[in-house]
Amino acid sequence: MKHSLExxxxxxxxxxxxxxxxxxxxxxxxxxxxxxxxxxxxKSTLAKVMAGHEDYTVExxxxxxxxxxxxxxxxxxxSHAGLFLAFQYPMEIPxxxxxxxxxxxxxxxxxxxxxxxxxEYYKDLYAKMDALKMDRKFTARSLNEGFSGGEKKRCEIxxxxxxxxxxxxxxxxxSGLDIDALRIVSEGVNHMRSEHRxxxxxTHYQRLLDYIVPDVVHVMFDGRxxxxxxxxxxxxxxxxGYDWVKEAFATASx
Amino acid sequence: xxxxxxxxxxxxxxTEKGNFKYPENYEFDAGLGLNEDTIKYxxxxxxxxxxxxxxxxxxxxxxxxxxxxxxxxxxxxENIDFDKIRYYLSKGQQPARSWDEVPDDVKExxxxxxxxxxxxxxxxxxxxxxxxxASYSRxxxxxxxxxxxxxxxxxxxxxxxxxxxPYFGKVIPTADNKFSALNSAAFxxxxxxxxxxxxxxxxxxxxxxxxNAENFGQFERTLIIADEDSEITYMEGCTAPKFETTTLHSAxxxxxxxxxxxxxxxxxxxWSSNVFNLVTKRGMADEGAxxxxxxxxxxxxxxxxxxxxxxxxxxxxGEVLSIALANEGQHQDTGxxxxxxxxxxxxxxxxxxxxxxxxxxTYRGQVHxxxxxxxxxxxxxxxxxxxxxxxxxxxxxxxxxxxQNNTVQHEASVSxxxxxxxxxxxQRGLSEGEAMSLAVNGFVNELxxxxxxxxxxxxxxxxxxEMEGSVG
Ligand SMILES: Nc1ncnc2c1ncn2[C@@H]1O[C@H](COP(=O)(O)OP(=O)(O)O)[C@@H](O)[C@H]1O
Ligand SMILES: [Mg+2]
Numbered sequence: 001m002k003h004s005l006e007x008x009x010x011x012x013x014x015x016x017x018x019x020x021x022x023x024x025x026x027x028x029x030x031x032x033x034x035x036x037x038x039x040x041x042x043k044s045t046l047a048k049v050m051a052g053h054e055d056y057t058v059e060x061x062x063x064x065x066x067x068x069x070x071x072x073x074x075x076x077x078x079s080h081a082g083l084f085l086a087f088q089y090p091m092e093i094p095x096x097x098x099x100x101x102x103x104x105x106x107x108x109x110x111x112x113x114x115x116x117x118x119x120e121y122y123k124d125l126y127a128k129m130d131a132l133k134m135d136r137k138f139t140a141r142s143l144n145e146g147f148s149g150g151e152k153k154r155c156e157i158x159x160x161x162x163x164x165x166x167x168x169x170x171x172x173x174x175s176g177l178d179i180d181a182l183r184i185v186s187e188g189v190n191h192m193r194s195e196h197r198x199x200x201x202x203t204h205y206q207r208l209l210d211y212i213v214p215d216v217v218h219v220m221f222d223g224r225x226x227x228x229x230x231x232x233x234x235x236x237x238x239x240x241g242y243d244w245v246k247e248a249f250a251t252a253s254x
Numbered sequence: 255x256x257x258x259x260x261x262x263x264x265x266x267x268x269t270e271k272g273n274f275k276y277p278e279n280y281e282f283d284a285g286l287g288l289n290e291d292t293i294k295y296x297x298x299x300x301x302x303x304x305x306x307x308x309x310x311x312x313x314x315x316x317x318x319x320x321x322x323x324x325x326x327x328x329x330x331x332e333n334i335d336f337d338k339i340r341y342y343l344s345k346g347q348q349p350a351r352s353w354d355e356v357p358d359d360v361k362e363x364x365x366x367x368x369x370x371x372x373x374x375x376x377x378x379x380x381x382x383x384x385x386x387x388a389s390y391s392r393x394x395x396x397x398x399x400x401x402x403x404x405x406x407x408x409x410x411x412x413x414x415x416x417x418x419x420p421y422f423g424k425v426i427p428t429a430d431n432k433f434s435a436l437n438s439a440a441f442x443x444x445x446x447x448x449x450x451x452x453x454x455x456x457x458x459x460x461x462x463x464x465x466n467a468e469n470f471g472q473f474e475r476t477l478i479i480a481d482e483d484s485e486i487t488y489m490e491g492c493t494a495p496k497f498e499t500t501t502l503h504s505a506x507x508x509x510x511x512x513x514x515x516x517x518x519x520x521x522x523x524x525w526s527s528n529v530f531n532l533v534t535k536r537g538m539a540d541e542g543a544x545x546x547x548x549x550x551x552x553x554x555x556x557x558x559x560x561x562x563x564x565x566x567x568x569x570x571x572g573e574v575l576s577i578a579l580a581n582e583g584q585h586q587d588t589g590x591x592x593x594x595x596x597x598x599x600x601x602x603x604x605x606x607x608x609x610x611x612x613x614x615x616t617y618r619g620q621v622h623x624x625x626x627x628x629x630x631x632x633x634x635x636x637x638x639x640x641x642x643x644x645x646x647x648x649x650x651x652x653x654x655x656x657x658q659n660n661t662v663q664h665e666a667s668v669s670x671x672x673x674x675x676x677x678x679x680x681q682r683g684l685s686e687g688e689a690m691s692l693a694v695n696g697f698v699n700e701l702x703x704x705x706x707x708x709x710x711x712x713x714x715x716x717x718x719x720e721m722e723g724s725v726g
Contacts, residue, residue, distance in 0.1 A: 051681050055673075075680035084681075091678035094669070095696025104692060105682040142696065159682060 002067040003029040005050075005083070005167045005198055010061030012042075012049050019045045021223035023061070029166070030195040034209055034234060035202045037220030038242040043202045044088050047171045051085040052078045065167060080109060082166030086156040086173050088202075092144040098155060099125065099139035102162050109163075128161045131191070133184050149176025157188050168192070169200045174208035186211030206238035221249050272493030272524055274366065275466050276359035280385075281346030286469065287337040290314065293439055296342045300408045300442070303415070313428045313438030320432040328585050330556050334530055339471045339502055341440045342386050349381070349391035349406065356382075360389045367493060369462050376708055377489075378457035379404050383474060384464050386442040397455065403448040404459055407475040410446025417448050418477055425508035425538050425564070433532040433558075437473045437506040444474030444505065449484040449515075458487040458520070458706070463503075465494035465529075471502035478508070480515035480543075487518040489709065496526035500555075503529055509537030509545055513567065516544045520709055524716055525554035527583060533559045536591070539599075541567030548705055549576040551586050552716050560618055562591030565599035565630075572601040575705070577698050577713070579720060580613030589618035589650075590634075598629045605636040606698050609647050610690075619651040623660050630660045638668045639697045641690060669697075691721035 005027045012020035019042045027033045037043055049056050050063050052075035062069045070078050093101065102125065107116050126136055132154050144152050153173050160168055170189070174182055189199070189212050201212055209217070209231060217233040218225045226249040227233070237245070284295045293314050297307045322331050350356045353370050364370065364382050373380045379393030381404070393404045403414055410418045428438040445461050465472050480486050494501055503525065511517045517537060525531055531554040537545035547561035563572025574590035592601035607615035621632045632655075638647040647668060655662045671693045679689035694717055702710045 051677075053677055074686075075677055076683050076685050079681055079683040087678065087681075091672075091675045093675060093679065093693065093696055095699040096692050101679075101682070101692070104684060104688065108683040108685065108688060163682065 002064070004064075004066070005200065006062075006064040007046070007050070008062045008064065010046075010049070010063065011059035012045060012061075013057050013059055014045070014055060018059075019056075019223055020049070023224050025200075025218065025225060027167070027198045027200050029198045031215040032193065032199040032201060032212060033216045033218060034214040035200060035218050035220055035225075036204065036206075036234060036237060038245065039204070041220050042223045043220060044171055047085055047088075047169050047202060050078075050083060050169060051075055076108070084160050084163055084165035084168050086153075086160055086168070086170040088171040088175070090144050090152045090156055092142070092147075094142050094145050096143050097140050098143055098158075101143045102159055105159070105163060125162065128158055132158055132161075132188050134158060150178060150181045153177055154181065154185060157185050161188060161192060166196065167198050167200070169202070171202045172204060173201070174203055174205060182208065183211060206234040209234045219245055219249075221245050272367065273496050273526060275495040276363060278343075278467050279345070279359070280343045280467075282342060282344045284340060284342035286340055288314070288339070288341055288440070292341050296440060296442060299342065299344070301412070302408070303412060305419075306411055309423065309428075310439050310441075313435050316429050317432060317435035317439055320429070320435060323432060327558060328556055328587060330585065331530075334500060334502060338469055338500070340467065340469055341471050341473070342442055343467050343470060344385060344387040344442075345389070347389075349388040351390075351392050353390060356389050360384045363464055363466065364390070364462065367462065367464070367491075372460065372708070376457055377460045378455055379459045381406070381445050381459075381461045382464070383443045383461065383472075385467050385470060385472065388443055393459070400453045401450040402453060402455070403446070405446050407441060407444045407446055407477070410477065414446070414448070417479065418446055421479055421508065421510050422477055423508075425510060426506055426534050426536050430534060433504045434506050434534040437475060437504050437534070440471065440473045441475035441506065442473055444476040445478070445488070446476070447478040447486065447488065449478075449480045449486045451481040452483045453481075454485040455487065458489045460489045460491070463490065463492040463505075465492075465501055465503065468497045468501075469499050471504065474505050476505065476507040477510075478517060478519070479510045480512060480517050482513045482515060485516040487520065487706070489520040489522065491522045491524070493524050494526050494529055497528050499528065501526075501529045503531045503533070505533045505535075507533070507535040511537060511539045511543035511545050513540045514542040515540070516546075518546045518548065520548040520706070522550055522709065522712055522716070523554070523557075524552050525557075527553060527555055527581075529554045531557040531559065533557075535559065535561040536564065537562070537572070538564045538566055539570035539572055541596070542569045543567065544571040544573070546573040547575070547590075548709070549574065549588070550713055551576070551578040551588055552720060553581075554584060554586075556585045556587065558587045560589040560591050560620075562593065562620075563601065564593045564595060565601065566595050568596045568598050570596060570599045572599075574603045574605070575701055576605045577701065578605075578607045578615055579694070579717065580607065580609045580615045581720065582611035582613055585614045585616070587616040587618070589616075589620070591620045592622065592632060594621075594623040594627055594630045594632070597627055599627075600631040601633075603632070603634040603636070604701055606639070606701055607636070607647060608639045608641065608694055608697065610641045612646075614646040616647070617649040617651070619649075619653070621651075621653045621655070621662060623655040623657060623662070625657050627657045628659055630657070632662045634662070634664045636666045637697070639694065640668065640670045641693075687722040691718045694721055
């Protein structure tokens with residue numbers, strides 16, 4: 001069995017328009033990979049396709065979780081298989097408290113008839129909220145409703161920590177975070193790094209990668225990865241700008 | 255999870271819990287159809303006093319004369335074939351005071367519905383009606399000592415007529431609408447309750463209305479009188495098995511809260527999808543009194559129900575808190591009426607409706623504050639939640655206000671559970687049904703905090719079952 005998240009020759013379109021074009025990527029357990037690229041290049045599309053969103057048409061290719069193709073599975077099955085997506089734009093769920101939502105998500109992973117231990121659950125929840133410097137009062141608030149951008153992102157990381165996934169895909173978690181929040185969230189993520197878990201960190205800016213130091217950096221342009229390197233690549237990208245990517249790789253991808 | 259999928263998969267209404275029936279075995283059966291003989295048969299079986307016989311026959315005439323309200327209401331009403339319904343079915347025995355004396359099939363029915371268990375846990379008294387008559391009726395002894403009366407409609411009118419007759423048919427006159435007339439002609443069963451001055455019931459009384467027979471109409475009649483400074487909470491629950499044929503449920507519920515009394519009336523309705531549920535409910539609140547309706551409508555084919563409060567005395571308060579869930583093929587036509595007839599009266603209406611698939615919800619509100627009144631207040635909030643784009647929701651608020659220092663506040667909202675919200679929740683591991691259920695629970699959550707605990711637990715369970723059943 002392969003211990004990795006593997007995307008193979010993935011072609012995805014929406015409304016007849018090709019978005020991912022022969023996309024390939026392997027993130028082994030224990031590693032953190034960063035995926036960078038200009039707006040509109042297909043990063044969020046990749047994330048949602050992996051999570052089983054049905055608006056996108058998969059023309060061909062595979063997404064393998066530990067060697068098992070998850071394309072075509074329902075989003076909840078993919079979640080149970082161990083993939084977590086921290087959304088770029090988390091949804092508001094009015095009237096459903098954070099505590100109840102995470103509890104329901106954890107409960108959904110238990111076998112029929114087994115109940116969550118409420119005392120342990122709250123202990124765990126509070127500890128993780130404390131680590132993320134979230135006010136405990138937040139547990140009673142409706143999920144994401146009226147949250148600031150930064151609060152939403154923190155709440156995504158809280159859910160990620162609580163659900164203990166094997167593969168974490170974080171879509172622009174840094175956007176909307178001020179520098180303090182960025183540090184706190186990054187600490188939360190770093191704390192979760194382990195040989196049993198892999199991260200795909202999608203970001204537009206190098207800034208986040210000062211805190212979550214990646215093993216590999218991929219540059220994406222026009223629906224595919226055009227260049228990969230170590231963490232220095234992110235810095236190079238930052239100084240040269242995305243225009244450099246366009247110039248250097250436009251011909252390659254055409 | 256496309257819209258069409260959602261629709262295809264949408265909810266088989268039956269919360270399986272209520273969907274079972276026992277073979278029919280009745281001593282008294284008024285037969286199919288409704289005419290004078292049917293009514294006389296019912297009166298004979300019940301040994302009605304003369305004034306009740308006349309009351310029924312007069313009501314029959316009113317019913318026959320009144321047109322169906324299809325001018326404004328759902329045309330589906332025309333599909334009720336009054337000749338294909340049985341108006342009275344009973345096993346003939348008096349209500350038992352111990353579950354051991356209840357016939358086995360009936361006892362098992364109520365056990366499956368959890369009634370004896372609830373009685374032990376938190377109720378002050380229970381009446382369990384099986385088709386036309388109560389099979390079981392019992393109240394805690396200390397309440398009897400306090401002078402509380404808790405009986406069926408026939409017993410109430412025959413044995414306590416000095417108490418009940420002055421109010422019977424007064425809050426809701428026979429001619430109020432076609433279905434109140436039908437009930438006034440054919441009524442049977444229901445609860446007649448009198449709470450003496452100053453007596454405050456700590457636990458609720460409960461009635462459970464069970465329809466077992468096919469082609470049947472259930473017409474229970476309830477009258478609750480809370481004397482000065484008394485308090486009572488009454489809960490009713492209802493279920494029926496799912497039949498191919500039409501079942502009719504047409505109740506009349508009258509509440510009378512005398513000076514400074516409080517009545518809270520709670521309904522947990524969970525009808526199968528072949529039931530026409532056409533119910534008239536109204537309370538009268540005297541000076542300083544309070545009438546509160548908590549009304550939850552799940553299931554049925556068509557429900558028409560607009561609980562109301564007549565705020566008759568100074569400082570009276572009225573409240574309607576309602577939740578309606580309209581599933582595929584259902585129409586929940588609900589609302590509230592507040593009639594302000596005295597100064598300084600306040601009313602509050604909060605209505606939450608959920609429409610799924612082609613399910614349809616309608617809110618009809620009426621708030622009446624005549625010109626000569628002072629310092630009256632009404633607050634109305636009606637919120638609709640749509641689960642998929644084809645659901646339909648309509649609101650018809652009618653507010654007539656004039657006068658000094660009277661305030662009316664009206665808020666309405668329509669929101670949707672979007673495919674993106676469902677995707678978000680499923681990404682966290684919830685099934686589609688669990689995700690929808692959570693969204694619905696979130697929508698009614700705030701309102702449910704105003705409900706007694708036992709009731710919110712039951713309601714949450716019903717919503718979960720309803721939503722779980724909605725997807726594959
Ligand atoms: N649901 C959608 N409907 C139509 N077009 C979409 C949809 N989602 C993404 N796209 C298009 O796909 C392309 C890639 O978008 P996206 O994956 O969000 O890029 P990124 O996350 O890299 O900014 C864009 O051109 C965008 O307009
Ligand atoms: Mg994006």
